[in-house]
Amino acid sequence: MSGWLLILALLLLGGVLATLGDRLGSRVGKARLSLFNLRPRRTAVLITVLTGSLISAMSLGLLLLVSERLRTGLFELERLEERLSTARRQLEASQQSLITSQAEVARAQQGQRKVARELAQSQARATALRRELAPLQAQRMALERERDRLAGEVGARDAEIRRTEAELAEVRRRIEAGARELEDLEDNLLALRRGDVVITTGQPLASAKVTLERPEQAKEVITALLQQANITAFKRVLPGQPVDRQILLVPTTDVARLESLLTRPGSWVVSILSAANVLRGERQVLAFPDLRPNRPVVKAGDVLASTTVEADLRDPEQLVRRLNLLLAAAYARAQRQGSLVDGLQFDAAMFNQLARTLAARPPGTVIQLVAVALRDAETPDPITVELRIAGGAPAESPPLRRP
Numbered sequence: 001m002s003g004w005l006l007i008l009a010l011l012l013l014g015g016v017l018a019t020l021g022d023r024l025g026s027r028v029g030k031a032r033l034s035l036f037n038l039r040p041r042r043t044a045v046l047i048t049v050l051t052g053s054l055i056s057a058m059s060l061g062l063l064l065l066v067s068e069r070l071r072t073g074l075f076e077l078e079r080l081e082e083r084l085s086t087a088r089r090q091l092e093a094s095q096q097s098l099i100t101s102q103a104e105v106a107r108a109q110q111g112q113r114k115v116a117r118e119l120a121q122s123q124a125r126a127t128a129l130r131r132e133l134a135p136l137q138a139q140r141m142a143l144e145r146e147r148d149r150l151a152g153e154v155g156a157r158d159a160e161i162r163r164t165e166a167e168l169a170e171v172r173r174r175i176e177a178g179a180r181e182l183e184d185l186e187d188n189l190l191a192l193r194r195g196d197v198v199i200t201t202g203q204p205l206a207s208a209k210v211t212l213e214r215p216e217q218a219k220e221v222i223t224a225l226l227q228q229a230n231i232t233a234f235k236r237v238l239p240g241q242p243v244d245r246q247i248l249l250v251p252t253t254d255v256a257r258l259e260s261l262l263t264r265p266g267s268w269v270v271s272i273l274s275a276a277n278v279l280r281g282e283r284q285v286l287a288f289p290d291l292r293p294n295r296p297v298v299k300a301g302d303v304l305a306s307t308t309v310e311a312d313l314r315d316p317e318q319l320v321r322r323l324n325l326l327l328a329a330a331y332a333r334a335q336r337q338g339s340l341v342d343g344l345q346f347d348a349a350m351f352n353q354l355a356r357t358l359a360a361r362p363p364g365t366v367i368q369l370v371a372v373a374l375r376d377a378e379t380p381d382p383i384t385v386e387l388r389i390a391g392g393a394p395a396e397s398p399p400l401r402r403p
Helices: 002-031 040-066 068-075 077-194 217-237 252-262 316-336 348-359
Strands: 197-199 204-210 268-274 285-293 296-298 303-309 367-373 385-389
Touching: 002 040, 077 316, 197 217, 204 217, 217 252, 217 268, 217 285, 252 268, 252 285, 303 316, 316 348, 316 367, 316 385, 348 385
Parallel strands: none
Antiparallel strands: 204 268, 268 285, 303 367, 367 385
């Protein structure tokens, strides 16, 4: 509606201005005015031209003043066209990008659908594998537990084997030591039977437990012990003769040192030991004193030695030899623990009965024998032992003898 009003205003303004210009030109022509030294006619034409130009200028100015779109179209048309062209190009580029993006989206959606299908297949395969692996994993865990159990059993068996081998080596060593000691004892026994050697090296001639109340008692105790040792040596070397002289020779320095040591407080065991083998009939016996603290050596029930009687060992003589070896091992053990006794005490009747029992046992029977101490004993005390089958009951109050 505003556009029609503008056109109507322009028409009215143009008519008014044209009328004014015509009248102005007529008046200039009648007045025969001259401008710029022009003829009146030409001056009138000039006035008319100026009036028309004014009409056009006012019309255009009014349009520009009233219409912002006209101003924009007249002055900014090229810029707008450039912007429009740029916008069109951008729109085309955007459309091309949109087409490209849509294609990429389509490809991505297609890839996503493919990935979704592959994922579903993978999940189905994983589920199937889990079902297949479940029993295998349970079986593996069971096998691992079985492996650990077997490894523990193997380790325990290896440890048991090593312990058994160590015990076997110790038993063999003790058997060898006992065998050597038994051979020495048998040699000495044969020598004694032949009458050659009556006192062996290191054999105790007298022993006593000493606990002094006063230091000055040491000399009296040593003198009494030397006298007892002299009597023992005399009776063994010169049997049947009266003990009428001193045949025991002990260095005075050893006696003085023994007296000095014996004055110290405590319970002591004093022994006079033979310094060498002595034959029957000799006139002198060399000896030396031995002093050691008195202490428990064995307790009742202690197993001093053990041996195994194999299934094929049935000969009575070999069985007696094995029993003697067991006694020798027990005696060696007692000596290692500090005993000063000359041999062990045991029941000879039970010894022989045990040998007969072993000889008459059922074929294929392996027997484990032990030598057990029957009562407590200190360093100089006699040691009483009993030979038993492992796990057997103790004997009842046997008569005692020395081997």
